[in-house]
Amino acid sequence: MQVKKYLVLVVLFILPIVAYLFFASGVTNFGKLSVLSKGVSDVVHMDGDASFKDNITVVGFLGNHPDNKNGNAFNLNQKIYKRFYQFKDFQFVMVMPKGTEEKAANLKKELGLLVDMKKWNFVFGDEQQIRDFFGSLDTDLQLESDLSTPYAFIIDKELNLRGRTEDGEEATLYGFDATSVSELNNKMVDDVKIILAEYRMALKKNSANRQK
Template identity: 65%
Template sequence: MKKTFVLVVLFILPLVAYLFFASGVNNFGKLPILTEGVLDIPQNTDEVTFEDKITILGFLGNNVELKKGNAFNLNQKIYKPFYEFNDFQMVMLMPIGTEDKIEELKLELGNLADIKNWKFVFITNEEIRAVFNSLKTNLSLDENLGTHYVFIIDKKKNLRGRTDDEEEATKYGFKATSVAELNNKMEDDVKIILAEYRLALKKNNADRTN
């Protein structure tokens, strides 16, 4: 009897738990759409776009030093676990004139990870405001055109977030100053949206072979 109990604990329970969580991802793993049709990035020399990309969108503003800690938190907690996915990118919309400050930041980030999917796009103040306003959130940019919040944009240029957050009800963005929020909420939500697209791709491939 004892041997049977031990076998159940060691082998059967982990299998049941795996099936339960796998089922949960398949059936419930979709991140709500909060805003459809976010304005795409204005044309720029690097041809960065939200189209067909899973994007973490941020606004560091004119005072890069003030938001540098946000970039490091995002780099460690969100970028590094996911940057090897081909359709994942981290996009920071920057005011024209911050190029030198960003070059310094890129050097520092590059010491910690391969920054190939960090994209810094330099556009006018008006263009920054236009993209931010198209998110249609309950948040705002500060006087330096920056915010501590970052946003998840899907491949169809929709803002994704939470409609049942225990603290904010509707959660449009994630505070990059909070390592706990990045760890406990944002990382999970990025996993969900990546899993959503992987499952959709598998389904499309299966349909083609039938």
């Protein structure tokens, strides 16, 4: 009986506090996630069924040979997507060249053995479309010759690129290196928490104002 009593207390009191700290810790440490670029192009003009509007989106570029980028995709899937995909306004969008549709389907099937892939989307464009879209991010990074990059980016619901501005000796962080598990764990996880918390706090505030 005593054990059951403690379990009930944990469920009723401890878990809600842990859930709160999950979001609040990031907000306390960093405040709002900085807007680095405004007016990022949407991907609705590319082949596929995805849009950034009204979604918090992690964007990646896997290039003409996504099978060579399986490690990047796996890291993002395990460290970021798997952790946050159940939030209804969160999604992944991978921008890929036309002609890689079959490779993308195979990758999605492989990653789907680990988690539900319903929020992992692919869009396909020609080289100019992909380069134009990447240019709209307005970063200090460049696409590789195969139209890939190891970096993943966070786009908010208003089509702004979010990240970290220059802080001390660290340069502005436009994207997160998917080859680095430590960068995903130590930086990107926190930043996704912050932006999710930001929107949820705004939603609660708006709801409270309407009830007054």
